[in-house]
Structure formats: structure tokens, C-alpha cells
Amino acid sequence: MIEINKISKSFDNHKIIEDISATFDKGKTNLIIGQSGSGKTVLMKCLLGLHEVDKGDILYDGKEFNKDEISEVSDLRKQMGMVFQGSALFDSMSVLDNIIFPLRMFSNMSQSKMIERAREVIHRVDLKDVDNKFPSEISGGMKKRVAIARAIVLNPKYLFCDEPNSGLDPKTAIIIDKLIQEITVEYDITTIINTHDMxxxxxxxxxxxxxxxxxxxxEGNNEEILNTDDKLINDFVYSSELFKKVKLSQKK
Amino acid sequence: MRIFFHIGRYFLMIKYTFSKFTKWSVLKKLIFQEIEDLILGSIGIVAFMSFLIGGVVAIQTALAIENPLLPGNLIGFATRQSVILEFAPTLISIIMAGKVGSFITSSIGTMRVTEQIDALEVMGINSFNYLIFPKIISLLLYPFLITLAMFLGILGGYIASVYAGFSTSFDFIQGIQLDFKVFHIIYTYIKTILFAFVLATIPSYHGFFMKGGALEVGKASNISFVWTSSVIIIINFIVTQLLLA
Structure with a gap:
């Protein structure tokens, strides 16, 4: 579980996020939604420790980590997995090497054990025959799967996904979403996803x-969001024709 | 005043590069990869350039000293001095700022644009050490390239002057042995080591701190070349003033 208490972050005296408090639950997919420029990515980068917050606290399983203590930050980072918007796979490495990379950096496993573990997660994300391919040789959907596999290979406690289905067709996007949700439950991790995809x-x-x-x-869940009266949320949720039609048909 | 910000950030980058080291087994592979990319991959262009530059220096010297009273070994002497003191270390380093420098800036810049550096940092890896340290270590072999450049430059001068009839083989070889000072070689290697450090770090700085997309990667490579070659020229001036003046 991750808790944030009144965190704020500014760049050049311009407030990007202000006094945000929330709890991200373990074993659940926690979504941060909002329009482009609403501060989702900055909030996620604060959670990841890539940006230092101006004020407020971030607690990981009840513990605030000491940012000045390099080993503490390093240990926490090893418990985090991240799926970037553009997948952020290392171009110079094959798919297998990309997935093995965190193991190579942080475990003392033998080469054969690392390959075995990598193959386990490759199988878990439903990838086949891609071990020796390079990121430039695989599709966008496959890249996302590889990114997910790399993010979970160390059995993280926290999984962060920045717009994991951007650039994917609707069918693949749903498959990736479902995969992240299944992994969240299966591995019992705290997953936080940035998205503006309804x-x-x-x-x-x-x-x-x-x-x-x-x-x-x-704050709420996917059922409550459809029934709220908040105008700003309704503007966001029903900005697409499809959702407007769904709402109209529900009223009828 | 912006320049002071960049200078400060550059030195902080150097400090972080030498802290929180990546696992040695990983670092070792990266160093060998960088040696292949930066050193072995540059042998061809360094050999080609040095050979021709040596030839041009010899021909121009020969054409400039038509006076029959001047000794015949002057062409060999002038070629050796020009190649060893200036052309091999400095000119080749400026060429390398274009070749290796642009490669470093664009490869690190692309990693920045495609969030690969963020991925390293999220994993808890010191990205400065992981990306820049192997480049600095691999460029410790840069004196090997400059040695090759010196040898081929003088060989180019020899072939150009002897086969074009400007000098005899005996005169040229006598010229390159004339008044030889070992300190000149030491001076060249001191410069070379400093240039190697500049070649590894300034392009890395421009790649690391670039912002934007693919177009900005190109711009960063361009700016990186300008700054790397300028710093090489400035260091060349200072070291020459300190050691030879």
C-alpha cells in the first residue's frame, strides 16, 4: 500500500500538483486519471522518487523512506516495477536480455537461473518466440508485454504504469489492461496506472x-464514476460519443 | 551567466559518474562494448585521415622550402614535428569529436528521449555511472589511436615526399630522427589523455541533459561537437603554454 499526504510539487514557481492525499491499495489497480497536463505524470514521478516533492509525505507500506539515505532509496527502487508509456526497452539488448537486466543488476542468480526466471515471466505475459528479437523488431503490443515482464521479473511490491495502452489498438489495449490487472491480483502488488483512456x-x-x-x-471506482453528478468528471467521462450513447441508452 | 550553470552541472555529473558503482560483471561488458564502438570502430577513419594529413604536410613543407641551401632532411623533420605535436593529437581529436562525440550524444540523447534513462533510474541504477564511466575507461585506450595516427602520419609523409621526388628516403629518415626530444611524446600523451576525458564527458553531458524529441537529439549532437572541439582547442592552448612555452 502507498499513502500520500498533502503532497505538492512546483516547477519554476508554477504549481503542478497541490495538496494531493490518497491511498493506493495493495492487490488493486489504482488509476490516476485526468486530462493531459493535469499533473498525472508528475504525481507518478514523485511516487517513483524521480521528482522530490516540495511538501507532503509519501509512505510505502507505512514507512517513509529517507531520501538522503542512498541505500534506502536503492532498496525501495528494487521493489518497484515500471512500465513506461513508450515501453523504454533498451534498444541495444534483445528481448531476453531486457527482461534479464534487472536480475543481472540486483540478483546473484546464475545465468541459467536468470534465463529460467525470464522465461517464466515471458510465458506469463503470453509472449512466444521473441527471446532473441530486438525491440525494433517487435510490435507495440509485444513491447508493452516485454516491459511488463521486465517490470515484474524481480517480484516487485509496487508496479507503476504510465499510460500502458497508449498507441495500441482498442483490442490490444484491453488485453494489456487485463494482463496488468491479473498480475496485480496474482502477485498481490500495489499497482498505480496513469491513464486518460476511459x-x-x-x-x-x-x-x-x-x-x-x-x-x-x-475518488471512487469504475461503477461510481458513471453515476457521479460532478460536472468536471462527467465532461471527462462523456467526452467520447460512445460513452454519451451508452449513458443515453441507460436512461432510456 | 548560463555558462556557469552548465559548468557546475558538468562537474556534478562527473562526481556522480564516480559514485555508486554498477556491478562489476555488468560494467566489464559495457567497457568492452565501448572499446569496440569508440576505439576499434574509429581505427579506420583515424588511419585514413592521419595517412593523408601526413602526406599533405610533407608535400606542403617541400613546396615551401625550394631554397637548395636548406638541408634535405628538413621535410622529414617538419613532418615529424607537425604530426607528433599537433596533427595527430589535436586534429584527430577534433575529428573524433565529430565521430565519437556525436555517437555518444545521440546514443545517450536517444535513451533520454525514449525514457530508457528514466527506466535505469527507476530500477535504482546510477545512470551516470552506468552510461558514462565505461566510456571514460574505454577512452583510456585513446593514446593507442593517437600512436597509430602518429605512425601513419609520418608514413604518409614519407611516401608522399619520397615517391613524389621531394626528398630521398635517407634524408627523410634522417629528418625524422633529427633533434628528437622524448618530452615531445610525453607532452602529446598528456594532451591525448585530457582530450580523451573531454571526448567521453562533454558529449555525454549534452546527451544526458537534452530535452525534447528526435530533432533535439540532432541539435544536441551539433552543440556537443562545437563545445567538445572548442574545449579541445582551449586545453591544447593551455597545455602547450604550460609545457612547451
Missing amino acids: NSVMEIGDKIIFLVEGKKIW
Whole structure:
């Protein structure tokens, strides 16, 4: 579980996120949603420790880590997995080497054990015959799967996904969303996903935090979000024709 | 005043590069990979350039000293001095700023744009050490390239002057042995080591701290070349003033 208490972050005196408090539950997919520029990515980077917050606390399983203690930061980072928007696979490495990379850096496993573990997660994310391919040789959906495999290979306690289905066709996007949700439950990890995709919200939104201009204005789940009266949320949720039609048909 | 910000950040980058070391087994592979990319991959262009530059220096010297009273070994002497003191270490380093420097900036810059550096940091890896340290270590072999450049430059001068009839083989060889000072070689290697450090770190700095997309990677490579070659020229001036003046 990750808790944030009144965290704020500014760049050049411009407030990007302000006084955000929330709890991200273990074993659930926690979504941070909002329009582009609402502060989702900055909030995630604060959680990851890539940005230092101006004020407020971040607690990982009840423990605030000491940012000045390099070994503590390093230990915490080893418990985090991250799926980047563009997958962020290492171009110079094969798929297998990309997945083995965290093991090579942080474990004392033998080469054969590392390959065995990598193959386990490759199998878990439903990839086949890609071990020796390079990231440039595989599709966007496959890259996301490899990124997920790399993120979970060390059995992390926290999984962060920044718009994991951007650039994917709707069918593949849902498959990736479902895969992340299944892994969250199976590995019992705290998963936080940044998205502005309503399909993801409806599919996997166990817990949703809605940001507007750097402030949290709503919290709930994927059923509650459809029934709220908040105008800002409704503008966001029903911005697509498809959802408008769904709402109209529900009223009828 | 912005320049002071960049200088400060550059030295902080150097400090972080030598802290929180990556696992040795991983680092070792990276160093060998960098040796292949930066040193072995540059042998061809260094050999080609040095050979021709040596030839041009010899021909121009020969054409400039038409006076029959001047000794015949002057061409060999002038070629040796020019190649060893200046052309091999400095000119080749500027060429390397274009070849190796652009490669370093664009490869690190692309990693920045595609969030690969963020991925390293999220994993708890010191990305400065992981990416820059192997480049610095591999460029410790840079004096090997400059030695090759010196040898081929003088060989180019020999072939150009002897086969074009500007000098005899005996005169040229006598010229390259004339008044030889070992300190000149030491001076060249001191410069070379400093240039190697500049070649590894300034392009890395420009790649590491670039912002934007693919177009900015190109711009960063361009700026990196300008700064790397400028710093090489400045260091060349200072070291020459300190050691030879």
C-alpha cells in the first residue's frame, strides 16, 4: 500500500500538483486519471522518487523512506516495477536480455537461473518466440508485454504504469489492461496506472483518483464514476460519443 | 551567466559518474562494448585521415622550402614535428569529436528521449555511472589511436615526399630522427589523455541533459561537437603554454 499526504510539487514557481492525499491499495489497480497536463505524470514521478516533492509525505507500506539515505532509496527502487508509456526497452539488448537486466543488476542468480526466471515471466505475459528479437523488431503490443515482464521479473511490491495502452489498438489495449490487472491480483502488488483512456477506467478501475489542474477532485471506482453528478468528471467521462450513447441508452 | 550553470552541472555529473558503482560483471561488458564502438570502430577513419594529413604536410613543407641551401632532411623533420605535436593529437581529436562525440550524444540523447534513462533510474541504477564511466575507461585506450595516427602520419609523409621526388628516403629518415626530444611524446600523451576525458564527458553531458524529441537529439549532437572541439582547442592552448612555452 502507498499513502500520500498533502503532497505538492512546483516547477519554476508554477504549481503542478497541490495538496494531493490518497491511498493506493495493495492487490488493486489504482488509476490516476485526468486530462493531459493535469499533473498525472508528475504525481507518478514523485511516487517513483524521480521528482522530490516540495511538501507532503509519501509512505510505502507505512514507512517513509529517507531520501538522503542512498541505500534506502536503492532498496525501495528494487521493489518497484515500471512500465513506461513508450515501453523504454533498451534498444541495444534483445528481448531476453531486457527482461534479464534487472536480475543481472540486483540478483546473484546464475545465468541459467536468470534465463529460467525470464522465461517464466515471458510465458506469463503470453509472449512466444521473441527471446532473441530486438525491440525494433517487435510490435507495440509485444513491447508493452516485454516491459511488463521486465517490470515484474524481480517480484516487485509496487508496479507503476504510465499510460500502458497508449498507441495500441482498442483490442490490444484491453488485453494489456487485463494482463496488468491479473498480475496485480496474482502477485498481490500495489499497482498505480496513469491513464486518460476511459476504456481502461471501465475495465480495470478498482480505485480511481481524478485530477484537475494538479488537484484531486474525486475518488471512487469504475461503477461510481458513471453515476457521479460532478460536472468536471462527467465532461471527462462523456467526452467520447460512445460513452454519451451508452449513458443515453441507460436512461432510456 | 548560463555558462556557469552548465559548468557546475558538468562537474556534478562527473562526481556522480564516480559514485555508486554498477556491478562489476555488468560494467566489464559495457567497457568492452565501448572499446569496440569508440576505439576499434574509429581505427579506420583515424588511419585514413592521419595517412593523408601526413602526406599533405610533407608535400606542403617541400613546396615551401625550394631554397637548395636548406638541408634535405628538413621535410622529414617538419613532418615529424607537425604530426607528433599537433596533427595527430589535436586534429584527430577534433575529428573524433565529430565521430565519437556525436555517437555518444545521440546514443545517450536517444535513451533520454525514449525514457530508457528514466527506466535505469527507476530500477535504482546510477545512470551516470552506468552510461558514462565505461566510456571514460574505454577512452583510456585513446593514446593507442593517437600512436597509430602518429605512425601513419609520418608514413604518409614519407611516401608522399619520397615517391613524389621531394626528398630521398635517407634524408627523410634522417629528418625524422633529427633533434628528437622524448618530452615531445610525453607532452602529446598528456594532451591525448585530457582530450580523451573531454571526448567521453562533454558529449555525454549534452546527451544526458537534452530535452525534447528526435530533432533535439540532432541539435544536441551539433552543440556537443562545437563545445567538445572548442574545449579541445582551449586545453591544447593551455597545455602547450604550460609545457612547451
